[in-house]
Every structure is written in C-alpha cells, then in structure tokens.
Amino acid sequence: MIEVQHVTKRYGSVKALDDISFTADSGEVVGLLGPNGAGKSTTMNIITGYLSAGEGTVLIDGVDILEHPKQAKAKIGYLPEIPPLYVDMTVRRYLEFIFDLKKVKLPKKEHIAEVMTIVKISDVESRVIRNLSKGYRQRVGLAAALLGNPPVLILDEPTVGLDPKQIIDIRKLIKSLGKKHTIIFSSHVLSEVSAVCDRIVMINNGKIVADAATDKLSESISGEGILALEVEGAVSTVREAIGTVDGVKRVSKAAGNNYTVEYESGVDVRRGIFNVLAKAGCPILMMRSGNLTLEESFLKLTEGGAD
Ligand SMILES: Nc1ncnc2c1ncn2[C@@H]1O[C@H](COP(=O)(O)OP(=O)(O)OP(=O)(O)O)[C@@H](O)[C@H]1O
Structure with a gap:
C-alpha cells in the first residue's frame, strides 16, 4: 500500500x-x-x-x-x-x-x-x-x-x-x-x-x-537467537548433547547449572534440546529466551543518536 x-x-x-x-x-x-x-x-x-x-x-x-x-x-x-x-x-x-x-x-x-x-x-x-x-x-x-x-x-x-x-x-x-x-x-x-x-x-x-x-x-537485530538453560548433569555431557542439535551455534557455560545457547535465527531448537538432554539423562530445570529486550536493541542501534 x-x-x-x-x-x-x-x-x-x-x-x-x-x-x-x-x-x-x-x-x-x-x-x-x-x-x-x-x-x-x-x-x-x-x-x-x-x-x-x-x-x-x-x-x-x-x-x-x-x-x-x-x-x-x-x-x-x-x-x-x-x-x-x-x-x-x-x-x-x-x-x-x-x-x-x-x-x-x-x-x-x-x-x-x-x-x-x-x-x-x-x-x-x-x-x-x-x-x-x-x-x-x-x-x-x-x-x-x-x-x-x-x-x-x-x-x-x-x-x-x-x-x-x-x-x-x-x-x-x-x-x-x-x-x-x-x-x-x-x-x-x-x-x-x-x-x-x-x-x-x-x-x-x-x-x-x-x-x-x-x-x-x-x-532480527542480534541476528541469532539466545536461550538460557538450567540443566542438571555433567558439564561435558550437557554441552556435547546440546551441540548435536541442528541450528545450535554455540553452548556457553554460565554459573551453577546454567548455560547460554546461541542458535541460528529463525530455527526453533527447543524440542531438539529437550530430546537430546532427555536421552542423556540430564533434566532441564529451566529454559527461556535470552534475547535482547527491545529496549536493549533500540539503544544498541541508536547509540550516538541525537536524543
Ligand atoms: N528545514 C530544515 N533545514 C535544515 N535541516 C533540517 C530541516 N529539517 C530537518 N533538518 C535536519 O534533518 C534531520 C532530520 O530531521 P527530522 O525533523 O526529520 O527528524 P525527526 O526524527 O522527525 O526528529 P524530531 O522528532 O526531533 O522532529 C535533523 O538533523 C534536522 O536537524
């Protein structure tokens, strides 16, 4: 229009x-x-x-x-x-x-x-x-x-x-x-x-x-999706299992049982992650989107603007 x-x-x-x-x-x-x-x-x-x-x-x-x-x-x-x-x-x-x-x-x-x-x-x-x-x-x-x-x-x-x-x-x-x-x-x-x-x-x-x-x-701004996860189990097992899921780009270990998973934009990796961790005997305690908030995105893109 x-x-x-x-x-x-x-x-x-x-x-x-x-x-x-x-x-x-x-x-x-x-x-x-x-x-x-x-x-x-x-x-x-x-x-x-x-x-x-x-x-x-x-x-x-x-x-x-x-x-x-x-x-x-x-x-x-x-x-x-x-x-x-x-x-x-x-x-x-x-x-x-x-x-x-x-x-x-x-x-x-x-x-x-x-x-x-x-x-x-x-x-x-x-x-x-x-x-x-x-x-x-x-x-x-x-x-x-x-x-x-x-x-x-x-x-x-x-x-x-x-x-x-x-x-x-x-x-x-x-x-x-x-x-x-x-x-x-x-x-x-x-x-x-x-x-x-x-x-x-x-x-x-x-x-x-x-x-x-x-x-x-x-x-779309970050170019990729981010998931925050809390998973029980040996770190190497968890990382290896998540790493096999199609679309996953990187798995980083955070404090405690927490991990950050970066994945390709537009791919939904949640079911894949659930399946591989279930198979590996590693229970997921928490999974949520860790993308930038809109506010963070806006600030990131307009840094140096006149406002
Ligand atoms: N008549 C004009 N002569 C010279 N520069 C202008 C003129 N009108 C706008 N500008 C400049 O063009 C740029 C864009 O201005 P514009 O008014 O379109 O922005 P804006 O996003 O609508 O901002 P605001 O919310 O403050 O109105 C600014 O740098 C402004 O100073």
Whole structure:
C-alpha cells in the first residue's frame, strides 16, 4: 500500500535521509521509531508529498506521489506533529471547512458525524477549538485526517505532549483505526510503538537500522537467537548433547547449572534440546529466551543518536 524506495533527502549539506526503503502493506500499522533528529518528520513529509525527495520514489497504492500528487494525496489522511487547527472555529465548523477543502464527495452531515463518533469528539462539537485540551485537539486533528475515509493514515508523533490517560486513549484509537486503514505512525518512544504497531521500522541518522515484526525485532537485530538453560548433569555431557542439535551455534557455560545457547535465527531448537538432554539423562530445570529486550536493541542501534 505504501512503498518508500531509495529515498534520499538533503537540507543543504545535511543528509537528513540516506537511501531509505521500506513498505507498509494493506491493513498494517507500521511504527517509524527513532530518536529526535533521526529523520522521522522528513520521511512523513515526503510520504505525504509535502516535501520532495532529492532521490527515490514514494508510491501510495501504486501511485507516485510526485508524478500524480492529487491522486496520491486523496488516499492519505495526514496528522502532522502540530495539527494546523483554526482555533477560533468550533469543532464542527472546522471539520466542515476541511471537508470542503478536501472536496469530499460523501454526504457531509452524516460523514462528519460518523468521524466525530469514531474519534469520540461528538460531545465537544460546538466548542471553540481554542478551549479544548491538548488531547481533544489531537483528536480533532485525527478527525480531519479521517475525513474522506482515506485508506492510508500518516500520524507524526500523535501522542507528544499528552497526559498518560490521553496517551492510552489515542493508542487505543490508533489500534482500532488500524483495522480499516494502513497506518504509519512515528514516535521516539519504543514502548509506544511496540504497544501499537505490527511492525517497527527503526531509523537513526537518516538510515534504516532495523525493520521487522514487533515480536521478531530483537531476534532480527542480534541476528541469532539466545536461550538460557538450567540443566542438571555433567558439564561435558550437557554441552556435547546440546551441540548435536541442528541450528545450535554455540553452548556457553554460565554459573551453577546454567548455560547460554546461541542458535541460528529463525530455527526453533527447543524440542531438539529437550530430546537430546532427555536421552542423556540430564533434566532441564529451566529454559527461556535470552534475547535482547527491545529496549536493549533500540539503544544498541541508536547509540550516538541525537536524543
Ligand atoms: N528545514 C530544515 N533545514 C535544515 N535541516 C533540517 C530541516 N529539517 C530537518 N533538518 C535536519 O534533518 C534531520 C532530520 O530531521 P527530522 O525533523 O526529520 O527528524 P525527526 O526524527 O522527525 O526528529 P524530531 O522528532 O526531533 O522532529 C535533523 O538533523 C534536522 O536537524
């Protein structure tokens, strides 16, 4: 649905993006994660056609954003980091204004009411935007992005500046919107991205440093899996037995009866290890994944970032 291909962007001598490529498939919620200054906003602005890339291509549902901007932009709902709200308007008036601006062809009253219900702002429709809390303003911005039912939503740091309750509400909202839309949303907060997204694209210093399903990310970063084991029996027997299992790369002895097993990424060695140790008469007392946590992976990849 969204294809970013070899995009490079320079601001004068600053290379903000350096040959980045990634995709977001239909119905996927993809998190663009990186420290401040990594290039997230620049990426978002290029995807939405607000900024042109120096090199590379962005396709929205197969349509090139630079060659056919009108057609491509009609498929996108964009929530910039600071939504450009007209604060003297009421919520309803503002949404009517955006509806007209976007030249939406749906029945106006019903569609605006539907969108207000989705983002839960119907109760403030007559309030002047200036008097709304930051959380409500963010939802008004989201409502504006949703007008016209675009299949793609691009959300730039949608929870910045919100209180914890508002953050939880917006996350829930994004998750539910993910059922019907392809979403790319940026954040510098790992826990946020991992709570909401199917896939994480990590960006640092204008380069993509990781791109994987949220639950597979740490494994894909370390390039191999790690298991921590506690096993009874003679050390040489245990090591030898585990070493015969397909996919096992290294067995290291830790304190007591503990071992660390490194294995090839994508291979599940647990059953094999169970079988060989049972055969050798060495009971397994504990076995768990010893991979880097997502936090550790993120820090490892973004060391030296601007944040
Ligand atoms: N208009 C500009 N002129 C010059 N340099 C810029 C401009 N906009 C961004 N940059 C630089 O490009 C790099 C990427 O910036 P960008 O705003 O895309 O990062 P970001 O990941 O969105 O960070 P933040 O979360 O702080 O907004 C940074 O080094 C930034 O200083």
